[in-house]
Amino acid sequence: MIEFYPQIKHAHMDLALTSGALFALRGAALLAGMRWPKAASVRYTSYTIDTALLTAAILLLTLLPGALYANGWLATKVVLIVVYVVLGMLAFGDKRPRRARIMFYAAALLTFGQIYGIARAHHPLGLLSLL
Template sequence: MIEFYPHIKQFHIFLALLSGSIFALRGAFVLTGARWPMMLPVKWLSYAVDTALLTAALMLLTILPWTVFGNGWLLMKVALIVVYVVLGVLAMRSNRTRRARIVCYALALLTFGMIYGIARAHHPLGALLSLLG
């Protein structure tokens, strides 16, 4: 299975960027009052991409040695993914004030950026590592 690792990793990266882009677009349009981002076909596309992303992530986890959890970057990434999902849900819910939804949307995008930086740097500080070091 290790021979498929580079392909699965590239697919995972593609899906992560696609998922973040879909969220950014949907969120921006929802916050401007558009209704189409909440329609079922658009939501299903988002769910399909996120399901494939999770599947690729789990495949990578089965390939990698368990020592990868020893340095903390992957655990930080997973914890921030939970934060990103919660903020994303809060940003898309219409029962919140517009200001609260904008704040949640901005924080979700910031969290996505942190996740991306951690994944690229393979370090819990992510992009901050280059600023501090």
Template sequence: MIEFYPQIKQFHIFVALLSGSLFALRGAFLLGGARWPLALPVRWLSYAVDTALLTAALMLLTILPGAMFANGWLAVKVSLVVVYIVLGVFALKRARTPRTKLGFYLAALFVYFAIYSIARAHHPLGLFTYWFS
């Protein structure tokens, strides 16, 4: 399966960016008063993209050797994914006021960029690695 690593990695990167873009777009329009971001077809698209993202991530996890993750960056990234999901749920559905929706939305975007940064740097500090090393 290692021979498919480059293709799986590129697909994972593509759907990760697609997932983040879709969340940012849905959140921005929802905060602007639009109702379509909560429509069933849009949610199904979001679920499909996130399922593809998780599938590619699990495939990469099974392909790569364990030493690749020795510095803990993957554990931090996965932990932040859970935080991102919770913040996203509150931003799109659970928060009651527009102000709290905005707060959760901005926090979710910040966590998404932290996840991206960690993935790019392969270090738990992400892009902050260059400042603190």
């Protein structure tokens, strides 16, 4: 199975960027008052991308040696993914004031950026570790 590592890694990276881009686009459209982001087809597209992303992540986790994760970057990334999902749910909810949804949306985008930085740097501080 290790022979498929490059393809799985690239699929995971592409799916992560696609998921983040779709989230950013949907969030901006919702905050602009558009209705299409709440359409079932858009939601199911998002669910499909995220399911494929999670599948690729699990495959990578089983393929790679545990020593690669020794510095805690993966645990940090997983915790931030949960934070990102919760912030996204709060941003997309209709019951909160617009200002709160904007703040949750911005926080979710910043969290996504930190997750991306952690994944690229393989360090719990992400790209901040380069400073």
